[in-house]
Amino acid sequence: MASIVRVTRSSSSLFAFGTRFYSTSAGISHASPSPSPPFLHGGGIRRDVAKDRNVQWVFLGCPGVGKGTYASRLSSLLGVPHIATGDLVREELASSGPLSQQLSEIVNQGKLVSDEIIVDLLSKRLEAGESKGESGFILDGFPRTMRQAEILGDVTDIDLVVNLKLPEEVLVEKCIGRRTCNQCGKGFNIAHINLKGENGKPGISMDPLLPPPNCMTKLITRADDTEEVVKARLRIYNETSQPLEDYYRSKGKLMEFDLPGGIPESWPRLLEALRLDDYEEKQSAVA
Numbered sequence: 202m203a204s205i206v207r208v209t210r211s212s213s214s215l216f217a218f219g220t221r222f223y224s225t226s227a228g229i230s231h232a233s234p235s236p237s238p239p240f241l242h243g244g245g246i247r248r249d250v251a252k253d254r255n256v257q258w259v260f261l262g263c264p265g266v267g268k269g270t271y272a273s274r275l276s277s278l279l280g281v282p283h284i285a286t287g288d289l290v291r292e293e294l295a296s297s298g299p300l301s302q303q304l305s306e307i308v309n310q311g312k313l314v315s316d317e318i319i320v321d322l323l324s325k326r327l328e329a330g331e332s333k334g335e336s337g338f339i340l341d342g343f344p345r346t347m348r349q350a351e352i353l354g355d356v357t358d359i360d361l362v363v364n365l366k367l368p369e370e371v372l373v374e375k376c377i378g379r380r381t382c383n384q385c386g387k388g389f390n391i392a393h394i395n396l397k398g399e400n401g402k403p404g405i406s407m408d409p410l411l412p413p414p415n416c417m418t419k420l421i422t423r424a425d426d427t428e429e430v431v432k433a434r435l436r437i438y439n440e441t442s443q444p445l446e447d448y449y450r451s452k453g454k455l456m457e458f459d460l461p462g463g464i465p466e467s468w469p470r471l472l473e474a475l476r477l478d479d480y481e482e483k484q485s486a487v488a
């Protein structure tokens with residue numbers, strides 16, 4: 202069973218991931234901050250030769266920004282698991298286990314789940330993945346607090362933190378427009394975004410991502426994607442994200458990325474920023 206190990210450090214005690222995750226990470230040396238980010242050395246991005254392991258990336262960004270969309274695409278491209286703590290919370294909710302009542306109250310108010318619960322869920326997910334031979338990860342929605350970031354930093358070495366950004370007006374519309382097919386699990390968005398540029402800021406437009414006809418009748422909306430709850434989540438995100446961004450920036454690991462539009466415009470630009478543009482071409486040539 203996954204364990205949360207309490208590590209006592211001077212006066213403060215930290216939660217830490219299970220022992221198997223510790224052992225996975227034990228041999229990994231910590232990259233030192235450098236002006237030229239260590240993750241962007243051409244050619245070796247999937248398997249970091251220096252560390253002999255797959256990428257360990259984190260996606261930060263407001264609710265609705267598209268962390269799940271881009272993290273999932275990169276996970277398929279790089280062959281590493283995409284682990285979204287929001288999905289872990291929703292799975293726990295759906296399981297009607299002992300935590301589900303408590304979690305549903307927290308999530309439906311747009312509040313954050315406790316660090317202890319979220320670390321436990323993530324720890325179990327990583328252990329299960331490791332036993333299946335998974336290596337590397339793209340984390341989406343974790344860490345959300347400084348405490349989570351410290352715990353993560355204690356047990357493993359994060360190579361890169363991608364901070365996705367969109368104007369606030371767009372985020373509410375995008376969250377409210379989100380839909381998931383309850384049969385195939387794919388995500389869609391019915392929002393038409395057309396934000397005019399002003400005060401030197403570029404406009405932004407995004408076409409809806411509509412489901413195919415066979416998903417159309419099976420679409421569900423997340424219970425926490427109502428306007429009121431989305432606004433609460435955005436407020437909480439804005440209150441908690443600054444220290445996290447500063448923390449990773451000071452380590453030379455933060456890559457800021459302003460999304461220029463929807464997936465067709467943003468995906469190639471993101472690959473370029475990650476120096477993965479020719480990687481995608483090579484992968485499709487091999488396939």
Ligand SMILES: Nc1ncnc2c1ncn2[C@@H]1O[C@H](COP(=O)(O)OP(=O)(O)O)[C@@H](O)[C@H]1O
Binds near residue numbers: 286290313316341343
């Ligand atoms: N790292 C985390 N720490 C605390 N709570 C979390 C974390 N990740 C997810 N949650 C909980 O799960 C909910 C859904 O998460 P997520 O799908 O990431 O939503 P969002 O679109 O708000 O980023 C959050 O509102 C929060 O209650």
